[in-house]
Amino acid sequence: MFKWFKKKPKKKEEIIEREELIEEVEEVEELEEIEELEEVEKIEVEEELVEETEESEEVRLVEQIGESLDIEDEVEEEKEEVVEEKAPKKLSLFEKLMGGLTKTRNDISNKIDGILKSYKKIDEELFDDLEEVLVTADVGVNTTMTLIDNLRARVKEERVSEPNEVKELLKDEIKKLMAESKLNNKLNVEPSPAIILVVGVNGVGKTTTIGKLAHRFKNEGKKVLIAAGDTFRAAAIEQLEEWGNRAGVDVISHSEGADPAAVIFDGIQAAKARKADILICDTAGRLHNKSNLMNELNKIFRITEREYSEATKEVLLVLDATTGQNAMNQAKVFSEVANITGIALTKLDGTAKGGVIIALQSELKIPVKLVGVGEGIEDLQPFIVEDFVEAIIK
Ligand SMILES: Nc1nc2c(ncn2[C@@H]2O[C@H](COP(=O)(O)OP(=O)(O)OP(=O)(O)O)[C@@H](O)[C@H]2O)c(=O)[nH]1
Ligand SMILES: [Mg+2]
The missing domain is CATH 3.40.50.300 (P-loop containing nucleotide triphosphate hydrolases)
Structure with missing residues (x-):
């Protein structure tokens, strides 16, 4: 009994204790749950944060890569431009000659075209106007007179009546006149030394x-x-x-x-x-x-x-x-x-007076052997009559 008695109150105490304990445990559990929850939230937040940073890192990286790709593209484009500047399209000798003689050609050709368009028939006035064009292009008075005389005779002989046919004839007469002197336009460098x-x-x-x-x-x-x-x-x-x-x-x-x-x-x-x-x-x-x-x-x-x-x-x-x-x-x-024994005529690229070559060859009978068409190391060409005439009268 005693035992029971003793036991009973004991049991009561125990119950209380247990209840208290349970409460405590529950509290602890609650706390733990909260903590756990907090922990989960924390983790979730952390994960989100990581994700966000990863995302922003990715974005940053992508942007960076994009930028650097853009920069690379730009650099590549610039490089290409530089390469193009450094190694311009390889021009043929004739294209270079055409480029070098632009000023002379514009001057002579435009004037000749203008004259020929303004005439309905070929008369003495037309020849006078052509004469003036050649003299102002530094072909030289004597050479010009010879050329115009030859042209007049040719027009008569071939019964040419259309002013626009005169241009080709004039080109031909210039070529003929320059060939007449039978000059050798090649440099004397053979045999060596x-x-x-x-x-x-x-x-x-x-x-x-x-x-x-x-x-x-x-x-x-x-x-x-x-x-x-x-x-x-x-x-x-x-x-x-x-x-x-x-x-x-x-x-x-x-x-x-x-x-x-x-x-x-x-x-x-x-x-x-x-x-x-x-x-x-x-x-x-x-x-x-x-x-x-x-x-x-x-x-x-x-x-x-x-x-x-x-x-x-x-x-x-x-x-x-x-x-x-x-x-x-x-x-x-x-x-x-x-x-x-030969002439090198320089700076043809800087003048409209290229016609002087015709006078040098036909009046002085000295062959022009080289022509300079620019300041670069490649800007020197052998002189070829045909090409020259084609390049100054278009
Ligand atoms: N545009 C152009 N310039 C040229 C050409 N040839 C030479 N020059 C320029 O003409 C200038 C004079 O050239 P130089 O070679 O020094 O002339 P030089 O006859 O030796 O002159 P000196 O030694 O002073 O008697 C330089 O600025 C050259 O770049 C050409 O074909 N075209
Ligand atoms: Mg010098």
């Missing part, structure tokens, strides 16, 4: 032409040397050395003020020792008067004759086309003091 003496007044383009020529011969597989015979100023020697570097050709030079003939002498010795195919010699253009010019050049010619008699010789006179009829006068003076 050869020496090219480049002469001309200052600023016409001698040094530039030498650089372009050296490049051309080198590309043809020839062994080339350059002699810096313009010792008038240090900058001239440096300029030539720069061109030598560009063309990959050695330059034999002395210092400023040295005797030009001594430089040519050394150039010849070097050309012999190195078995060069072609030696190209620069000379000074600043020669104050005719006797000075003659003395200077004669000394160079004597050295060349004595030291390199076996060499094929070319005396190339460089003329600046932009000076028009003045170029004709220079050609006359130089041919009085030296046996000029």
